[in-house]
Amino acid sequence: MSIVTNAFRGALLSIGLAMAFVPATTQVAVAEAEVNIVEGYAVHGYDVVAYFTKGKPVDGDDRFTAEHDGATYRFSSAEHRDLFTADPAAYAPQYGGYCAFGAAMGRKFDGDPSAWAIVDDKLYLNLNKDVQARWKEDVPGFIRGAENNWPLIRSLADASLEASPPAGVTVGAQ
Structure with missing residues (x-):
């Protein structure tokens, strides 16, 4: 026994x-x-500060990196890296770098660094330029939709969102 x-x-x-x-x-x-990481980097390795300072996407350099929210960001210069580390929330893309239109639709799609916009001092990425054109038809409405959805979807894989969206998720502009 x-x-x-x-x-x-x-x-x-x-x-x-x-x-x-x-x-x-x-x-x-x-x-x-919660952060879209592609090939080891947030924002496909592009310098998020450059969107604000140069007004365009710029490749980052492996010599200048910083960690934020579990992701590695690359920068084109030490100056940009230092600006980011001083205030990551000012430069990090919304919705973890996932597509802003996708977040408004209750989904998590890749964010293309060349399909971007700065709205009210915040960086938004979209899946591609065609999706971005649709997003631009009602930017404030799609941002409201994404803001509603992001807390509900941020920790879920897109496959589960497609199969069974959580309660409270809205679809589209709000």
Whole structure:
């Protein structure tokens, strides 16, 4: 009887230890899902500060990087890196660099660094220039829709959003 009891206790202890690590693992996956990372970098490795200072997308350089919200950002200069690290919220793209139109539709699509806009001092990316043209038809409405949806979708994979959107997600401009 004591052999069975010890084996049972050992099994319970193993299950308990395994369950203790589930929340930590889940949190790591969630943090990664909140920023669109392509080939190891946020915003495909483009310099997010350059959108504001040069008015165009500029490739970042591996010599100038900074970490923010679990993602690595690249910059074209040390000056841009330093501006970003001083105030990442001022330069990081909205919705983790995912497509702003997609977020308004309750989805998480890649953000193309060449399909961008700065609205009210915030950087927005879209899936491509065709999608961006649709987004520009009602920028304030699509931003309101994305603002409603982002807290609901930010930690979910797009495949799950397509299969079963969470309650409260709106579709389109609001």
